[in-house]
Amino acid sequence: xxxxxxxxxxxxxxxxxxxxxxxxxxxxxxxxxxxxxxxxxxxxxxxxxxxxxxxxxxxxxxxxxxxxxxxxxxxxxxxxxxxxxxxxxxxxxxxxxxxxxxxxxxxxxxxxxxxxxxxxxxxxxxxxxxxxxxxxxxxxxxxxxxxxxxxxxxxxxxxxxxxxxxxxxxxxxxxxxxxxxxxxxxxxxxxxxxxxxxxxxxxxxxxxxxxxxxxxxxxxxxxxxxxxxxxxxxxxxxxxxxxxxxxxxxxxxxxxxxxxxxxxxxxxxxxxxxxxxxxxxxxxxxxxxxxxxxxxxxxxxxxx
Amino acid sequence: xxxxxxxxxxxxxxxxxxxxxxxxxxxxxxxxxxxxxxxxxxxxxxxxxxxxxxxxxxxxxxxxxxxxxxxxxxxxxxxxxxxxxxxxxxxxxxxxxxxxxxxxxxxxxxxxxxxxxxxxxxxxxxxxxxxxxxxxxxxxxxxxxxxxxxxxxxxxxxxxxxxxxxxxxxxxxxxxxxxxxxxxxxxxxxxxxxxxxxxxxxxxxxxxxxxxxxxxxxxxxxxxxxxxxxxxxxxxxxxxxxxxxxxxxxxxxxxxxxxxxxxxxxxxxxxxxxxxxxxxxxxxxxxxxxxxxxxxxxxxxxxxxxxxxxxxxxxxxxxxxxxxxxx
Numbered sequence: 001x002x003x004x005x006x007x008x009x010x011x012x013x014x015x016x017x018x019x020x021x022x023x024x025x026x027x028x029x030x031x032x033x034x035x036x037x038x039x040x041x042x043x044x045x046x047x048x049x050x051x052x053x054x055x056x057x058x059x060x061x062x063x064x065x066x067x068x069x070x071x072x073x074x075x076x077x078x079x080x081x082x083x084x085x086x087x088x089x090x091x092x093x094x095x096x097x098x099x100x101x102x103x104x105x106x107x108x109x110x111x112x113x114x115x116x117x118x119x120x121x122x123x124x125x126x127x128x129x130x131x132x133x134x135x136x137x138x139x140x141x142x143x144x145x146x147x148x149x150x151x152x153x154x155x156x157x158x159x160x161x162x163x164x165x166x167x168x169x170x171x172x173x174x175x176x177x178x179x180x181x182x183x184x185x186x187x188x189x190x191x192x193x194x195x196x197x198x199x200x201x202x203x204x205x206x207x208x209x210x211x212x213x214x215x216x217x218x219x220x221x222x223x224x225x226x227x228x229x230x231x232x233x234x235x236x237x238x239x240x241x242x243x244x245x246x247x248x249x250x251x252x253x254x255x256x257x258x259x260x261x262x263x264x265x266x267x268x269x270x271x272x273x274x275x276x277x278x279x280x281x282x283x284x285x286x287x288x289x290x291x292x293x294x295x296x297x298x299x300x301x302x303x304x
Numbered sequence: 305x306x307x308x309x310x311x312x313x314x315x316x317x318x319x320x321x322x323x324x325x326x327x328x329x330x331x332x333x334x335x336x337x338x339x340x341x342x343x344x345x346x347x348x349x350x351x352x353x354x355x356x357x358x359x360x361x362x363x364x365x366x367x368x369x370x371x372x373x374x375x376x377x378x379x380x381x382x383x384x385x386x387x388x389x390x391x392x393x394x395x396x397x398x399x400x401x402x403x404x405x406x407x408x409x410x411x412x413x414x415x416x417x418x419x420x421x422x423x424x425x426x427x428x429x430x431x432x433x434x435x436x437x438x439x440x441x442x443x444x445x446x447x448x449x450x451x452x453x454x455x456x457x458x459x460x461x462x463x464x465x466x467x468x469x470x471x472x473x474x475x476x477x478x479x480x481x482x483x484x485x486x487x488x489x490x491x492x493x494x495x496x497x498x499x500x501x502x503x504x505x506x507x508x509x510x511x512x513x514x515x516x517x518x519x520x521x522x523x524x525x526x527x528x529x530x531x532x533x534x535x536x537x538x539x540x541x542x543x544x545x546x547x548x549x550x551x552x553x554x555x556x557x558x559x560x561x562x563x564x565x566x567x568x569x570x571x572x573x574x575x576x577x578x579x580x581x582x583x584x585x586x587x588x589x590x591x592x593x594x595x596x597x598x599x600x601x602x603x604x605x606x607x608x609x610x611x612x613x614x615x616x617x618x619x620x621x622x623x624x625x626x627x628x629x630x631x
Contacts, residue, residue: 038431096614102430107570108613114563114606122599131387230559234442237435274450281439288432289424 008145010263016151016220018259019158023213023242024236025251026165027206033182034202035247037094040109042210043233044116045082045089047226049211050218051120053078054131066134068153073159077214079208086207087200095196113233120226122151128225131218154216161212162252169248178202182246231277238284244297253295258283307349339484342548343477351480351631353592355548358483359541360584362490365577366537369494371566372575373503374530375510376426377434380441381565383421384535386448386557387405388542393460393552394453403466407543417444418532426527441562449554454525459553479548490537494577497533504532567609 024046032041057074064070067096093112097105122300139148169175180188181198181302189195218224239258243250265279266272287294363385370378388410395406424561425436448454455461465474473482497503505526508516517523546552568587573579587605594601 038435040434093610093614101375103371103375104613105379106431106434107566108610109611110379110563110566111606111613115603115610118599118603118606122603125599234435234439238439244412275446278443278446278450281443284439285425285436288428288436292428292432 005144006267008142010267011260012145012147012151013257014260014263015155016259017263018239018256020213020217020232020246020255021236021239021258022163022255023158023209024232024251025239025255026162026248027210028237028240029243029245029248029251030178030202030206032240033248034199035094035098037098037105038109038237039094039206040106040233041089041113041116043208043229043231043236044113044120045086045207045229046210046214046217046232046236047120047224047229048085048116049078049207049214050224050228051124051129051133051214052211053215054129054218054224056081058132060236061132066132068135068150071133071135071215071219072157075212078211078215082211082214085205086203090200090203095199117226117229119259122224124224128223130223131221133219133222135219141217150220152222157212157216161209165209168205174201174254175189176197234284235280236258238280238287241284241292241294242287244294247296248292250294250296257295327390330543343480348476351476353588357585357588358480358487359548360565360568360588361487361581362541363538363565364580364584364587365490365494365594366541367565368569368575368577368580369497369506369537370530370534372568372580373498373506373510374527375430375506376527376530377430378531378534378562379434379559379566380437380439380444380562381534381538382557382559382561383394383437383441383444384414384417384497384538385542385545385561385565386444386554387417387535388539389546389552389556389620390448390454390460390542391539392543392546393455393463396463396626397460403448403464403543403547404468407540410539410543414535415532418535419528422528422531426524429489431517438559438562441557441559445554445559446559457552457554459555460546461551463550463552465550466547467572471507473547479544482544483548486540491577498577501568502526502529567605570609571612 024042027042027045028039031037031042052073053074056077057070060074061070064073089112093108094105096110106171123291135150138145139146139151169178177188177193177198178201180191181195181202185195188198213232214229217228236257239254240251241254242257243252245283261283262276262280266276342354346354355427363381365379366384367381370376370381391413392403392406392409395401395409398405401409421437421440425433428436449457450461465472465479467473471478473479505521508519508521509523509526512521516526545556564587568583569580570583571586572581572583590605591601594604597604
């Protein structure tokens with residue numbers, strides 16, 4: 001393969017990877033924007049989303065088949081189910097802690113993450129679970145570059161979800177309320193916004209997007225694992241930080257950038273695929289050190 | 305009373321029980337006797353478990369300085385543990401140093417690692433710090449896994465057990481007593497630190513960073529000190545861990561390891577020495593007692609952690625001090 005071929009193949013890989021990161025990063029950034037909480041459990045909700053999608057698909061596939069249509073329907077149900085789980089977690093674990101010291105709420109979030117992870121570890125006995133979908137292997141050849149239909153559908157669905165979210169947040173009344181709450185919670189309450197409902201809605205949306213990513217990743221890669229949320233949680237956080245945490249377009253941009261950085265980074269001399277994660281985390285640390293507000297984030301006065 | 309009271313910030317609920325020097329001395333004597341006698345009573349298997357618990361006492365006390373004293377959430381503490389273990393492993397195996405020369409080297413590298421990761425990140429928001437330390441912990445583990453010098457995924461083996469003045473520290477019982485001494489030193493240093501000027505600065509920074517800064521405390525410097533002291537604890541624990549097992553692999557330094565140490569700190573009571581010791585013992589002994597539960601025990605731990613954060617945020621054995629009785 002020539003240079004151009006490798007370049008374009010990595011471009012495709014990077015965009016696919018980047019759309020996963022972006023979907024998960026959106027939830028991080030939305031929750032952070034509204035309640036200023038780093039939801040450590042977010043990556044694990046992605047994992048739960050994958051398992052939920054798998055479970056729903058195995059119930060529905062006799063009726064709608066295990067192809068992309070079946071996966072899409074399962075994905076929608078998984079988004080709703082896991083979205084509700086996200087709201088429950090927010091109500092049970094985070095809501096009572098929002099006025100507690102920051103250290104306590106961080107540890108609570110970590111505890112939620114461990115409960116989800118180890119709960120799934122107990123259920124699956126630590127085994128990889130094959131995702132029972134049957135997607136085709138077809139695709140389009142552009143010269144020597146091969147793009148599978150799966151990759152196209154995946155990126156297309158991700159773009160559609162993100163566009164939907166962007167429209168929801170910028171055009172609807174509920175979205176306006178969300179933006180208001182992220183600017184000033186107390187003022188929003190005075191103006192008659194039901195802040196708790198907005199927070200619950202934010203968790204629902206953010207978690208739902210993670211579940212969508214989880215189901216699609218399960219279908220695309222073909223297997224699920226209880227620990228699969230850990231790494232992507234960390235990567236998605238990196239993406240959110242690159243784009244500027246709290247900024248929705250930033251999360252999308254950050255996800256794409258990180259996906260591309262990773263797929264091209266592994267081609268650099270000395271950065272093999274075994275150093276891929278080290279590469280991403282180094283990017284995270286460098287961004288936090290030199291540009292903690294990210295590309296599209298607003299500078300923030302910290303008061304804690 | 306003529307003698308200085310033990311600071312509630314470090315001793316937790318014990319201050320009210322052990323309120324006279326006599327009671328305190330009796331308590332210390334009883335604990336020391338119990339530590340000496342325990343392995344003779346319970347046999348070799350229990351000795352190995354207790355040694356492990358004492359290792360966790362050292363590690364948890366180290367992390368307690370970062371989390372409990374300075375209030376910084378560190379999710380990558382196993383990285384310093386790894387730095388200590390691998391320094392000893394590489395120095396003794398590849399460079400033929402003996403253990404006692406490798407030990408200061410391990411401490412040195414831990415300090416360097418603490419400064420490298422701490423200096424740029426301690427200015428950040430506290431939740432960013434948590435994620436950065438998590439990323440750093442993974443970087444160290446992956447580096448240990450991928451580098452040739454660290455033996456890759458299979459790690460290093462054949463690390464020789466140390467000699468001390470003609471005493472070959474080799475049997476499980478020998479290592480038990482070595483870890484007893486380490487744990488006692490760790491406790492004493494923790495108490496002295498809590499009572500020092502630096503300890504008071506940590507308390508300040510933890511409670512109100514801005515007020516502390518207004519009082520002339522350089523918060524970055526003070527946090528960095530906590531970070532580095534914690535790193536040294538971790539490295540010393542790691543060095544003796546390597547000497548004890550004779551073999552180390554990247555799996556010993558995973559995220560789960562960091563979480564386990566953090567649980568030891570939080571379960572018993574953040575910032576309180578008896579609580580942290582209790583937490584370390586719970587973390588090590590509970591899996592032994594819950595052996596029948598298999599994988600479920602990790603889930604039980606996680607639920608326990610969540611319940612503690614929601615209903616008893618100051619831990620199982622909290623302080624009965626005037627300040628911060630709830631937090």
